[in-house]
Amino acid sequence: MAGAPDTRVDDYIAALPSWQQDICRTVRRLVHEADPEVAETIKRTRQPYFVLEGNVCALLATKDHVNVFLYDGGLAPDPQGIITGGTTNSTGRTVALYEDGPFDEDALREIFRAVIADNRAGGWRSIKKRASLGE
Template sequence: MKPGRDGQPAKTVDEYLAALPAGQRAVLEHLRAAIRAAAPEAEELISYRIPTYKYHGSLVHFAAFRDHCSLIVVSRPILEKFASDLEGYRASGTTIRFTAEHPLPPTIVDAIVRARVEENEARAERRS
């Protein structure tokens, strides 16, 4: 998790990304674009000091660390559903780890985020 440029926690996703090294920034900008394309109605914010997307509740998060980046999909069943597509990546719990040199393909991100949207919509409908 990175601070904003002034050493304080980032208040926006743009600030979060601006504080990253170029390689991580580029891969996470592509990830951000894929998430936004798959879930255009999702709210983008910083929560727990990392970029977060909400749509009928928590949708996905991403973060940069010293040696890797992570996509947190929030749902074990979704991660398990896409396990075969994630061979070659470290995935456990609800987190997929990847690097700037081996980023997640946009098609996988799209499928995961759309599945999360469907999951959250179904949960919201059940609660209504």
């Protein structure tokens, strides 16, 4: 069922330090607020992914931050400037969230909404292809 918590994602989060757990739980809440139909899964053996008609985002905790991978082909607008990496990547970008760093929840939720809208419109690859054809 879309939107239902995946216990494997719970397990991934539970194994992290408390500050990373807090960040991951907040990101999880925001992606579900962006669209309640988002589903959770595990890909690449243990990495939490949030999907709806394609990948929306994934989480990866590192030693000093949590990466939120955005699977948007660079299409989702970032008016608040929260994207921290992958700006020249053709498939996705990242938002690095640190223990004591700023975290604009509204901006991240809006990016999730844009990625989901693009997924529902056929996905970023399809959108870029149509744009290159002048459609």
